[in-house]
Amino acid sequence: MKSILETDNEFICDIQAPCFQMLSPEEAELVRASKTQVLFRKGDNLTKQGAFASYVLFIITGLAKQYVEGDSSKNFNLRIVKPGEFVGLSAVFTKNTFNYSSVALTDCQVFLVEKDAIANVVKQNGMFGFNIIKRYCEQNANLFDTLRMVLYKQMNGRMADTLLYIDGLKSENVDIFQLLSRKDIADFAGVSTESAVKLLKSFEKDGLIELNEKDILVVNHNALQEISKRG
Amino acid sequence: MKSILETDNEFICDIQAPCFQMLSPEEAELVRASKTQVLFRKGDNLTKQGAFASYVLFIITGLAKQYVEGDSSKNFNLRIVKPGEFVGLSAVFTKNTFNYSSVALTDCQVFLVEKDAIANVVKQNGMFGFNIIKRYCEQNANLFDTLRMVLYKQMNGRMADTLLYIDGLKSENVDIFQLLSRKDIADFAGVSTESAVKLLKSFEKDGLIELNEKDILVVNHNALQEISKRG
DNA sequence: AATTAGGACAAGTTTTTTATTGATGTGAAT
DNA sequence: ATTCACATCAATAAAAAACTTGTCCTAATT
Numbered sequence: 001m002k003s004i005l006e007t008d009n010e011f012i013c014d015i016q017a018p019c020f021q022m023l024s025p026e027e028a029e030l031v032r033a034s035k036t037q038v039l040f041r042k043g044d045n046l047t048k049q050g051a052f053a054s055y056v057l058f059i060i061t062g063l064a065k066q067y068v069e070g071d072s073s074k075n076f077n078l079r080i081v082k083p084g085e086f087v088g089l090s091a092v093f094t095k096n097t098f099n100y101s102s103v104a105l106t107d108c109q110v111f112l113v114e115k116d117a118i119a120n121v122v123k124q125n126g127m128f129g130f131n132i133i134k135r136y137c138e139q140n141a142n143l144f145d146t147l148r149m150v151l152y153k154q155m156n157g158r159m160a161d162t163l164l165y166i167d168g169l170k171s172e173n174v175d176i177f178q179l180l181s182r183k184d185i186a187d188f189a190g191v192s193t194e195s196a197v198k199l200l201k202s203f204e205k206d207g208l209i210e211l212n213e214k215d216i217l218v219v220n221h222n223a224l225q226e227i228s229k230r231g
Numbered sequence: 232m233k234s235i236l237e238t239d240n241e242f243i244c245d246i247q248a249p250c251f252q253m254l255s256p257e258e259a260e261l262v263r264a265s266k267t268q269v270l271f272r273k274g275d276n277l278t279k280q281g282a283f284a285s286y287v288l289f290i291i292t293g294l295a296k297q298y299v300e301g302d303s304s305k306n307f308n309l310r311i312v313k314p315g316e317f318v319g320l321s322a323v324f325t326k327n328t329f330n331y332s333s334v335a336l337t338d339c340q341v342f343l344v345e346k347d348a349i350a351n352v353v354k355q356n357g358m359f360g361f362n363i364i365k366r367y368c369e370q371n372a373n374l375f376d377t378l379r380m381v382l383y384k385q386m387n388g389r390m391a392d393t394l395l396y397i398d399g400l401k402s403e404n405v406d407i408f409q410l411l412s413r414k415d416i417a418d419f420a421g422v423s424t425e426s427a428v429k430l431l432k433s434f435e436k437d438g439l440i441e442l443n444e445k446d447i448l449v450v451n452h453n454a455l456q457e458i459s460k461r462g
Numbered sequence: 463a464a465t466t467a468g469g470a471c472a473a474g475t476t477t478t479t480t481a482t483t484g485a486t487g488t489g490a491a492t
Numbered sequence: 493a494t495t496c497a498c499a500t501c502a503a504t505a506a507a508a509a510a511c512t513t514g515t516c517c518t519a520a521t522t
Contacts, residue, residue: 038280038282041300045276052285052345055283069272181509182510192468192470197512413482422499423498424480432482
């Protein structure tokens with residue numbers, strides 16, 4: 001009898017993600033030996049800000065949101081994590097604790113690999129290491145963009161950024177907006193929930209977007225980008 | 232500026248839990264050096280079944296529920312974790328992954344200690360080790376009781392057990408029932424939610440308990456124990 | 463001093479979740 | 493074959509979250 005939560009050992013070999021394809025058989029074995037697969041259900045925490053991070057998470061299927069926690073329910077959303085992406089890469093190299101939380105927006109099949117295994121493989125396999133570092137830098141760059149956004153832009157610009165970002169995920173995930181509450185969107189834009197509601201209404205009135213229940217359709221892409229630029 | 236989520240380093244010294252009192256200053260320092268404190272918000276996962284377990288959790292304040300996950304939403308609740316108790320002790324000695332999930336029923340201030348630190352202190356300090364083992368054995372014994380319950384008892388007996396167990400927590404935590412849904416209670420008794428509702432009604436009709444909204448008052452303690460014994 | 467940006471609060475509405483009840487089905491035990 | 497001990501399904505009611513809107517307040521900008 002095998003629980004639905006348990007791992008099929010063959011799974012890692014089947015992974016289509018480019019970064020695992022470039023491993024030699026021995027390296028793949030190294031990873032395989034220190035990995036486990038977990039089904040995170042919708043709403044489960046994948047990581048908790050401040051908790052010890054002894055492993056890296058690799059999303060196989062499902063979507064999660066990554067956020068930083070502030071004081072009492074003041075969260076700020078950093079990004080949506082998609083299949084093929086890592087969470088907690090910083091754990092491998094330096095940080096011993098997660099510096100953000102993340103939560104499953106849908107059920108997520110996730111791969112956990114102990115950080116030592118990843119570190120060893122990185123040391124052995126330059127191409128793999130390069131890829132990991134590249135991913136890490138990308139996330140970092142996005143973090144700078146985010147920082148700039150909250151530092152220099154005001155509500156309209158931030159909401160425009162948020163909408164453009166989420167809309168960009170729609171190609172791969174049509175129902176992304178169904179998974180997000182107004183509070184989620186507000187936490188991406190760094191505004192209060194009420195302000196988010198009002199901003200969305202006003203964007204709709206101005207013909208920039210269309211609101212259908214929870215779904216949001218970006219109608220005037222260029223104008224939104226203009227607002228984003230103006231700040 | 233210090234986030235509410237961050238640790239006050241002095242906290243561990245102030246801990247009143249007997250098991251930390253018996254450490255020598257150097258041992259306390261060892262623990263302190265590999266610990267972190269995290270605020271888990273109501274609904275956050277403290278542990279996730281199947282994820283790597285590199286640390287032990289010690290509850291300072293708040294309540295959590297510990298449960299095993301089965302197939303799609305078939306969970307079974309093991310226990311309520313109270314302040315002064317550990318979660319994940321098995322990680323220290325053998326198991327590399329958590330074999331259960333747990334979730335905060337209220338906001339929880341939790342202490343995480345890396346397992347190596349605990350292991351080292353246990354090796355040095357016999358009394359501390361004895362205490363840890365004792366706690367671990369207690370949890371284990373409860374597990375056997377639980378196993379017996381689901382193996383040999385049927386609905387009425389299981390619900391009686393569940394009510395007696397939760398009622399036993401009321402002395403320390405009057406509003407414990409407010410924190411539990413009917414599904415939670417059902418998952419403790421290992422019955423369907425609908426059966427739980429019906430059982431509670433029937434217990435009320437028989438004058439064993441009183442239902443006031445979410446709160447449950449055990450009126451006839453002895454009769455419940457009798458039902459528990461009969462199975 | 464006046465305007466602006468945006469949060470806080472309050473109150474109402476809608477949607478989602480939880481709880482409840484009855485009816486029906488099933489497999490094990492008699 | 494029948495009963496027992498449940499689970500499952502469906503429909504409804506009730507409670508809790510989430511969403512919406514308007515009003516007011518404050519700190520920064522003009």
